[in-house]
Structure formats: C-alpha cells, structure tokens
Amino acid sequence: MLPESIREELRAIVGEKNCLDKQEALVAYSYDATPMQQALPDVVVMPKSTDEVQQVMRVAARHHISVVTRGAGSNLCGGTIPVGGGIVLVLSRMNQIVEIDEQNLTITVQPGVRTVDIHQAVEALGLFYPPDPGSMVISTIGGNIALNSGGLRGLKYGTTKDYVLGLEAVLPNGEVIRTGGKLMKDVAGYDLTKLLVGSEGTLAIITEAILKLIPKPQTQRVMLAMFADMAQAARSVSDIIANRIIPGTLEFLDQGTIRVVEDFKQIGLPTNVAAILLIGQDGEPQTVERDMEQIAAICQKNDAVQIKVATTVEEADEVMTARRSALAALSRMRPTTILEDATVPRAAIAPMVAAIQEITERYGLQICTFGHAGDGNLHPTCMTDARNTEEIERVEHAFEEIFAAAIDLGGTITGEHGVGIVKAPYLEWKVGASGIEIMKGIKHAFDPHNLLNPDKMFAKHSRNRVVVQRA
Amino acid sequence: MLKEALVKKLDYDELSNCMRCGFCQPACPTFQETGYEAASPRGRIALMKAVADGVMEPDKDFVDQMNLCLGCRACEPVCPAGVQYGQLIEQTREAIEEVQEHSWWVKAVRKLAFFHLFPHQKRMYQLGGLLRFYQRSGVKKAVRKLGVLSILPKQMREMEAIIPEASGKGIVDFFGGTVIPAVGERKYRVGMFHGCIMDVLFNETNRNTVRLLSEAGCEVLIAPDQVCCGALHAHSGEREQARHLARKNVAAFHKADVDIIVSNAGGCGAMLQEYDHLLAEDAEWQERAQWFASRVKDISEVLARLVEPKEWQLLPQRITYQSSCHLRNGMKVTKEPVSLLQAIPGATYVQLREGDRCCGSAGIYNLVQPEMAGSLLDVKMGHVAATQADILVTSNPGCLLQMKAGIHRAGLEGKMEAVHIVDLLARVQKEEKPLSTPE
Ligand SMILES: Cc1cc2nc3c(=O)[nH]c(=O)nc-3n(C[C@H](O)[C@H](O)[C@H](O)COP(=O)(O)OP(=O)(O)OC[C@H]3O[C@@H](n4cnc5c(N)ncnc54)[C@H](O)[C@@H]3O)c2cc1C
Ligand code: SF4
Ligand code: SF4
Numbered sequence: 001m002l003p004e005s006i007r008e009e010l011r012a013i014v015g016e017k018n019c020l021d022k023q024e025a026l027v028a029y030s031y032d033a034t035p036m037q038q039a040l041p042d043v044v045v046m047p048k049s050t051d052e053v054q055q056v057m058r059v060a061a062r063h064h065i066s067v068v069t070r071g072a073g074s075n076l077c078g079g080t081i082p083v084g085g086g087i088v089l090v091l092s093r094m095n096q097i098v099e100i101d102e103q104n105l106t107i108t109v110q111p112g113v114r115t116v117d118i119h120q121a122v123e124a125l126g127l128f129y130p131p132d133p134g135s136m137v138i139s140t141i142g143g144n145i146a147l148n149s150g151g152l153r154g155l156k157y158g159t160t161k162d163y164v165l166g167l168e169a170v171l172p173n174g175e176v177i178r179t180g181g182k183l184m185k186d187v188a189g190y191d192l193t194k195l196l197v198g199s200e201g202t203l204a205i206i207t208e209a210i211l212k213l214i215p216k217p218q219t220q221r222v223m224l225a226m227f228a229d230m231a232q233a234a235r236s237v238s239d240i241i242a243n244r245i246i247p248g249t250l251e252f253l254d255q256g257t258i259r260v261v262e263d264f265k266q267i268g269l270p271t272n273v274a275a276i277l278l279i280g281q282d283g284e285p286q287t288v289e290r291d292m293e294q295i296a297a298i299c300q301k302n303d304a305v306q307i308k309v310a311t312t313v314e315e316a317d318e319v320m321t322a323r324r325s326a327l328a329a330l331s332r333m334r335p336t337t338i339l340e341d342a343t344v345p346r347a348a349i350a351p352m353v354a355a356i357q358e359i360t361e362r363y364g365l366q367i368c369t370f371g372h373a374g375d376g377n378l379h380p381t382c383m384t385d386a387r388n389t390e391e392i393e394r395v396e397h398a399f400e401e402i403f404a405a406a407i408d409l410g411g412t413i414t415g416e417h418g419v420g421i422v423k424a425p426y427l428e429w430k431v432g433a434s435g436i437e438i439m440k441g442i443k444h445a446f447d448p449h450n451l452l453n454p455d456k457m458f459a460k461h462s463r464n465r466v467v468v469q470r471a
Numbered sequence: 472m473l474k475e476a477l478v479k480k481l482d483y484d485e486l487s488n489c490m491r492c493g494f495c496q497p498a499c500p501t502f503q504e505t506g507y508e509a510a511s512p513r514g515r516i517a518l519m520k521a522v523a524d525g526v527m528e529p530d531k532d533f534v535d536q537m538n539l540c541l542g543c544r545a546c547e548p549v550c551p552a553g554v555q556y557g558q559l560i561e562q563t564r565e566a567i568e569e570v571q572e573h574s575w576w577v578k579a580v581r582k583l584a585f586f587h588l589f590p591h592q593k594r595m596y597q598l599g600g601l602l603r604f605y606q607r608s609g610v611k612k613a614v615r616k617l618g619v620l621s622i623l624p625k626q627m628r629e630m631e632a633i634i635p636e637a638s639g640k641g642i643v644d645f646f647g648g649t650v651i652p653a654v655g656e657r658k659y660r661v662g663m664f665h666g667c668i669m670d671v672l673f674n675e676t677n678r679n680t681v682r683l684l685s686e687a688g689c690e691v692l693i694a695p696d697q698v699c700c701g702a703l704h705a706h707s708g709e710r711e712q713a714r715h716l717a718r719k720n721v722a723a724f725h726k727a728d729v730d731i732i733v734s735n736a737g738g739c740g741a742m743l744q745e746y747d748h749l750l751a752e753d754a755e756w757q758e759r760a761q762w763f764a765s766r767v768k769d770i771s772e773v774l775a776r777l778v779e780p781k782e783w784q785l786l787p788q789r790i791t792y793q794s795s796c797h798l799r800n801g802m803k804v805t806k807e808p809v810s811l812l813q814a815i816p817g818a819t820y821v822q823l824r825e826g827d828r829c830c831g832s833a834g835i836y837n838l839v840q841p842e843m844a845g846s847l848l849d850v851k852m853g854h855v856a857a858t859q860a861d862i863l864v865t866s867n868p869g870c871l872l873q874m875k876a877g878i879h880r881a882g883l884e885g886k887m888e889a890v891h892i893v894d895l896l897a898r899v900q901k902e903e904k905p906l907s908t909p910e
Contacts, residue, residue: 023530024530027518027527072496074493090508092506114497138496332551332552335484335487
C-alpha cells in the first residue's frame with residue numbers, strides 16, 4: 001500500500017481525475033491480453049505530457065516505487081501486469097500526432113497514438129507506415145516500439161524497428177533523453193534508439209517517436225494456395241524467396257486452423273488439405289502481376305491442389321477473411337485461448353509444425369498453428385479452459401517443449417510478442433548466460449534501482465512455468 | 472447482498488470466454504469518451520469476473536460503471552471470441568436491481584412505468600390521449616409561458632420540446648380491425664408488432680408500416696393481445712417482468728399463426744429475437760419461444776426483399792442514416808436500410824461518419840446519465856452537420872427522439888429533419904394508394 005502522502009503528490013501532478021486508486025480502477029488495470037495473469041497495482045496514473053511523466057518518475061524514484069508503463073494493454077507476454085504492485089502509468093492520454101513531415105517523409109507522434117490512426121493519417125497523403133500488427137486497431141505506437149511489434153508485412157517491409165528514427169524518452173530518474181532524429185544516417189555513439197526499441201518498458205518511458213514513412217504502394221493482389229502436404233507448402237515458401245520474390249504477405253494456416261475457420265465462416269475452404277498459404281504482393285501494377293504469376297507457377301510446381309487468385313476486391317476480401325478469421329474462429333472453440341509465438345528459420349517451418357503436432361498429440365491437447373510463414377513466425381494457439389488445472393498443467397509442459405523445439409531448429413522463443421513474464425524463464429535458452437549478464441548490465445545502467453517494469457524479462461526463479469505463475 | 476446475487480446470476484462460462492484482447496474497445500462509446508479501461512467492455516467484464524472470483528466487492532463504483540454502459544452492444548460484433556456481452560450486462564443489472572435500494576420516488580416511478588404502464592397497452596393509449604390533450608389544447612403553450620418546465624432537468628426539457636404529437640387511439644382502432652389484406656397476390660402472412668410507445672407516439676409510423684407491407688403483398692395481422700416487448704424492463708434489471716411480457720407476446724403471435732413477425736423499432740426487434748434466450752429455462756415455453764424468435768424480422772429486411780423502388784420518387788435531397796444500435800448489433804441488420812435509402816430515385820445518400828455509434832439515447836439512458844448522453848450526442852451532431860443532409864433517417868423511436876433533440880440542441884432546426892425510415896419510404900411513394908379503412 002502506498003501512503004496517502006505519495007498519492008497526494010501524484011494527484012498534484014496529473015490531477016484528481018487522472019490518478020485512480022479505487023478498487024474498480026485497480027482491477028481494470030490489473031491485466032492485459034495475456035491469459036491467466038493478473039496483479040493489482042497500488043495506483044493508476046494517466047499523464048498528459050512528457051513533463052508530467054518526468055514529475056511522476058521523480059516521485060517514484062524518490063520513494064522507490066515500481067512503475068509499469070502501459071499503452072493499450074494488448075500485449076501477450078504479461079508486459080503490463082504490475083506483478084509487484086506500484087504505479088501503472090497509462091500513456092493513452094498522450095495520443096497526438098505531432099507532425100507529418102512530407103519533406104523528410106517522417107511522422108512524429110506521442111506514444112498513445114493508435115497504430116491504425118497512424119496508418120490512416122499517412123495513407124490519406126499517399127504515404128505508408130508498413131508495420132501492421134494484428135492488434136493495430138487497439139495497440140499504441142508506444143507499445144509497438146517497446147515490443148518491436150511485427151505484422152503481416154514483416155517479410156517485405158520489416159518490423160517496427162526498421163521505422164523508428166528517433167525517440168524522446170524519460171529515464172527512471174526523471175531526466176529526458178533524445179535519440180536519433182529525422183536522420184537516415186546517424187552513427188554517433190551506441191545506437192540507443194535501437195536499444196529502446198524492444199526494451200519492453202524496462203529501460204525508459206518513450207514519450208515521443210519519429211517514424212520513417214515510405215510512398216504508398218500502388219496496387220495490391222492476393223491469392224490462396226492449398227497444399228495436401230505440409231512439406232510442399234514449406235518448400236513453396238523457400239522457392240518463392242529463392243526466386244528472388246519477396247511477397248508483401250506470406251501467411252500460413254495449418255489443417256486444424258483451416259477446419260475451424262471453415263466451420264465458423266463457411267467460405268468454402270477445403271478442409272482436407274494440410275496447409276494453406278495466403279500470398280499477397282503490392283507495388284507497381286506490372287511487377288505485382290508478374291510476381292503473382294510466378295508465385296502461382298511455383299506453387300503449382302510444388303503440387304498445390306488448388307490456387308485461388310483474387311481478381312476482384314470482393315474475392316480479395318474473402319481471401320483475407322480466411323486469415324483474419326483464424327483467431328476469431330479458434331477463440332470461439334473453448335473458453336481460454338492461448339495465442340503463443342515461436343519463430344524458426346523459414347526453411348524449418350515444416351519440421352516445426354510437425355513437432356508442434358506431435359507434442360500436441362502426445363499431451364492430448366488442442367493446438368492449431370497459423371502465422372507468418374514468410375518470416376518463420378508461427379502462432380501455435382491452444383484452446384483450453386483455465387478452470388481445468390490438470391489440463392493447464394499439460395499445456396505448460398507442451399509449450400515448454402514447443403519452445404525447446406524452436407530453439408533446437410535454430411529459432412527463438414518469441415518473434416514478436418516479447419519476453420515479459422511468460423517467456424522470462426526461457427530467455428537464457430536463447431541468449432545464454434553471458435547474454436543475460438550483459439542485458440542485466442544494460443538494465444542497471446538505465447535503471448539502477450530497478451523501478452521500471454521489475455520482474456519482467458529476467459526470471460527471478462529459473463523454473464517459472466509459461467502459462468500459470470503461482471505465488 | 473449484491474455479491475451473492477451476481478455470483479448466482481452471472482454466466483461464468485461467458486465471462487471466461489473473454490480473452491481480454493481488447494478488440495471491443497474502439498467500438499465502445501463510453502471508452503472512446505473516457506479513455507478509461509473500466510469504462511470499456513473488456514474492463515466491465517473484468518470487473519464482473521473479479522466479483523464472481525471474489526477478488527472484488529461490488530461497491531458503488533462497480534455499480535456506477537455498470538450503469539454507465541449504454542447497452543448498445545457495439546462491442547459484440549467486433550469480438551473475436553463472440554462474447555455475449557449484452558447478456559452479461561443484463562444479468563448484472565438484474566442482480567443490481569434485486570438488491571438496489573431506490574429512493575421512494577424512483578421506486579414509485581419505476582413501479583408505475585415498468586409494472587402499471589408499459590405492460591398495459593390500454594393505459595398507454597389513455598396516457599397518449601392525455602398527452603394529446605396537453606399538446607393540442609393550449610395547456611402546453613400556457614405551461615411553457617409560465618416557465619413551469621424550468622423545474623425539470625435540462626434533458627427532460629429538451630425531450631418535452633420534441634415529443635411528437637401523441638395518439639389516444641391504437642393502430643387497430645385506425646384500421647378498424649386486426650387483419651389488413653395484401654394488395655394483389657398474397658406473399659406472406661405478417662404479424663405486426665406494434666410496440667407500446669410506438670403505437671402512441673409514432674402511430675403514423677405504424678400506420679405507414681401496415682400500408683407499406685400490405686402494398687408489398689403482405690397480409691398484415693395485428694395480433695390484438697400483444698403487449699410491450701419488455702426491452703426496457705430487461706435492460707433495467709427487471710428480467711422477470713420481461714419474461715412475463717414475453718410469454719404474452721409469444722402466445723399472441725403463435726395463435727395468429729404468421730410467417731413473419733415484423734418490428735419497426737430496432738430496440739423492440741432485438742428483444743423479440745432474444746425471447747428464446749429469455750425463456751431458455753422455461754420448459755413449457757421454450758419451443759414456442761424459438762418459433763417466435765426465428766420469425767422476427769425488421770421492416771427494412773422485409774421491404775428490401777419485396778418492394779420495387781423504381782416507383783419511388785423524392786425531390787433532390789440529401790439523406791443520411793443513423794443506425795440504431797439494437798437493430799445493428801442485436802438483430803445484425805446493417806445493409807437493408809442503407810440499400811433501401813440508396814435506391815430512392817432523386818435522393819443522394821451520404822454516409823454519416825460514425826453512423827454506427829450509439830447516439831446516447833439507449834432506452835432511458837439519456838435521462839439517467841445525462842452527462843455522458845449529452846457529450847455523445849454533441850459528437851454525433853457534429854458528424855450529422857458535416858453531412859449537410861436534409862433528412863436524417865433512423866429506425867428506432869428512441870433514436871428518432873434523440874436525433875430530434877440533437878437537431879434542436881445543435882440549432883439545426885429548419886435545416887434538416889429527423890425521420891423514421893418507414894415514414895420516409897411512405898412519403899416517397901409517388902401515389903399514395905389509400906387502404907380500405909384509413910383514418
Ligand atoms: C489478438 C492479438 C493479436 C496480436 N497480433 C500481434 C502481431 O501481429 N504482431 C505483434 O507484434 N504483436 C501482436 N500482438 C501483441 C500486442 O498487441 C502488440 O505487441 C502491441 O504492440 C502492444 O501494444 P500496446 O499499446 O497494447 O502495449 P502494452 O500491451 O500496453 O504494452 C506492451 C509493452 O510495452 C511497454 N510499453 C508500452 N508503452 C510504452 C512506452 N510508451 N514506453 C515504454 N514502454 C512502453 C509496456 O510496459 C509493456 O511491456 C497481438 C495481440 C493480440 C491480443
Ligand atoms: S473483444 Fe471480446 S474477447 Fe476481446 S476483450 Fe472484448 S469482450 Fe473480451
Ligand atoms: S454495450 Fe456499448 S457502452 Fe456498453 S460496453 Fe458495449 S460498446 Fe460499451
């Protein structure tokens with residue numbers, strides 16, 4: 001419990017209305033999109049400016065109170081759960097687009113701007129901000145940057161990290177740093193911009209960002225290719241890339257997902273195929289046309305049982321519906337949906353999916369897999385029921401094996417969702433003991449008193465389970 | 472105790488279905504307005520679950536948050552997990568109502584409205600007659616002159632100003648019977664749900680509904696024993712009374728043996744369509760409730776299927792459409808009203824920005840939550856003004872009144888009018904063919 005005097009200090013900074021400590025507010029900021037994780041903060045603070053963030057941090061630093069920065073709370077790694085109480089600092093009130101600079105092709109935004117609002121603002125000017133996480137209608141750019149979020153266009157256009165040119169951030173002691181700028185080249189010193197991207201709110205609080213924009217592609221085309229054999233789908237992915245075609249979208253649905261989607265939407269997907277690839281290309285009309293033809297030929301050569309190229313907007317919509325419905329369809333099956341995230345090199349997708357299938361069967365669970373085939377990022381999604389503790393126990397073990405399998409195939413424990421609390425026990429598998437040490441050193445340099453998002457990224461106990469954290 | 476009542480009433484499976492993805496938040500007007508997690512569907516479900524899990528006491532803040540919800544259900548269609556939020560909020564309100572200690576006058580008003588007025592159609596007509604007398608006799612003018620109305624809260628005063636002319640006679644009286652034959656070949660037997668307030672305050676809309684249906688080839692049956700749909704009751708936590716009304720309606724229309732049950736008020740239609748859920752635990756009524764619910768259609772769905780808009784004509788005017796929440800999110804009717812409007816020769820249809828967002832009317836919400844309702848209405852009227860429309864169309868009496876109030880409030884009177892879709896469609900028919908027994 002925070003003493004009343006400290007609450008008083010916080011109220012003086014942000015105003016009565018933006019400092020919440022009633023039960024109902026504490027419950028409302030005790031969770032994010034991570035299944036089965038919850039912890040109550042002591043107080044919720046909603047600043048409106050960098051200056052207010054600074055003042056709040058000074059109070060926190062003086063009294064050694066931990067601070068969890070929060071955007072929309074849509075992350076899946078427990079990143080915004082205030083495990084040890086303290087302040088939840090909600091940045092959604094800082095939601096202004098500061099400037100769109102058409103001369104330099106940059107946009108400057110406050111951290112609480114929603115990703116989709118950036119898209120709309122720049123596309124109206126014929127410009128393009130490619131990162132498009134599946135959650136972009138709610139997620140904030142601050143959250144995207146802190147988690148280095150990726151999306152469907154990651155393969156061709158890269159992820160958030162490739163578009164952040166400069167940042168303003170408040171350090172745990174209340175000082176402000178500015179990194180980068182409207183510059184395409186900048187090698188002055190360590191690259192603190194890149195360090196803050198993906199730092200999961202453990203190093204500093206991002207209060208403004210300068211993002212790179214590119215011209216908006218002229219046309220867009222999509223197709224669905226269906227395969228009777230997983231390996232052929234995977235081979236098509238590597239063949240497409242080996243043929244020097246980089247599709248704008250290259251998504252993948254496994255048989256389980258296809259069945260559930262078809263059950264749910266009845267859009268005429270064949271439920272006996274092993275995998276579907278959703279392939280899209282954007283750019284100059286002629287190039288797009290040529291690429292789509294080549295891609296279709298490659299899939300045909302790899303024995304695709306059916307290829308459906310969308311020629312009209314309605315058809316394209318239907319094709320995209322298949323992919324977009326995946327999560328919706330899966331989440332309607334059972335009460336609890338655990339959307340996980342593991343990445344392998346592109347060539348290892350087939351063995352990875354096979355491994356997931358084998359593990360799923362061995363543990364008697366329902367796990368379907370879909371994801372971004374183009375960049376090797378898979379989402380094994382488990383349909384379960386949090387109330388069935390015996391089953392949840394099996395889920396934990398299964399996911400542990402899935403992450404181990406990803407590492408064995410040269411992959412990683414998370415490609416886009418972040419480490420947070422749920423992946424913390426496995427970070428060492430990926431980066432090794434000295435990797436952890438150097439990371440802890442960086443954390444200490446920024447945040448010597450461990451105020452920002454404590455208990456995240458580095459596991460306190462090495463054997464914390466993935467899914468359920470028991471006290 | 473509220474806690475026990477909630478634990479008993481809340482569907483725990485439905486609570487568990489929420490995966491906290493937050494996809495519902497951009498759709499939620501109260502979240503948009505406040506930016507506050509607890510004022511979002513995800514937040515409200517988390518609060519309900521926290522109570523059910525024993526993590527939280529259902530205190531005053533909890534109740535306030537539940538009352539701030541408009542019940543517009545914009546959160547439902549966007550939810551990937553298909554969480555039935557509407558049912559959760561009704562269960563919560565039923566529990567709150569069970570333990571709520573209202574002040575004596577709120578109790579009296581609720582009792583009067585929910586038990587002695589709405590369920591008794593005859594009394595509604597009597598009240599309508601009284602209101603008509605007030606409006607016509609000069610009493611209204613006198614009252615206004617005396618400034619007596621200034622004792623009413625602002626929202627009520629605004630409402631008083633825009634209340635349409637009431638009727639003391641129901642639609643059955645007007646047509647002098649309960650069966651209106653189809654013009655030409657009979658395509659369907661349609662049961663007309665006339666609503667309780669609709670038949671008093673929007674009697675003309677009801678008459679137009681019958682006319683349009685009959686001319687579209689429907690034999691219209693106005694089941695005489697029908698009563699209020701119970702939506703206001705259910706949304707205010709009086710689900711038992713809603714069930715009582717539901718049984719009466721199911722019986723009335725079942726007896727009439729119709730192909731379709733048509734509603735011209737989104738709020739009523741959505742309620743009627745959920746009678747099977749409402750009576751799910753009533754073995755005796757389950758089957759008939761399903762029969763009933765599966766037949767309920769909105770008037771725009773029926774007309775879009777049956778009429779030939781080529782015959783229509785409107786002076787060159789701009790039309791825009793404010794979609795009614797329960798029609799859209801409850802009955803899932805979105806395309807038909809728009810396609811009907813777009814098909815009117817002479818008219819220019821302009822899309823209303825955020826036309827799918829709640830106008831703040833939401834039953835009696837604008838009376839009990841005037842602040843939130845007012846700010847939602849102001850945003851709405853900003854978008855409405857931007858369309859530069861001559862006619863603002865809605866499809867629910869509550870929304871229609873709210874839009875009228877909005878036009879009044881935004882100083883747009885004389886520049887545009889708010890009209891029920893049925894009345895507009897009746898107006899655009901080139902020649903009005905009188906029915907056998909008109910007024
Ligand atoms: C259905 C669904 C689909 C998703 N799809 C994708 C996807 O395709 N790709 C993907 O990468 N992710 C995806 N996500 C995960 C998540 O939505 C993204 O990671 C998103 O970027 C989180 O943004 P947010 O604003 O919700 O951040 P939050 O969840 O609020 O915060 C995330 C992390 O960032 C930190 N943080 C937030 N703001 C700041 C700031 N201003 N300064 C410093 N730290 C900050 C927080 O402390 C926390 O650690 C998905 C999630 C869901 C529920
Ligand atoms: S969209 Fe549905 S599942 Fe997601 S938070 Fe809202 S209610 Fe829950
Ligand atoms: S019903 Fe409307 S106001 Fe209530 S939570 Fe859903 S979207 Fe928000």
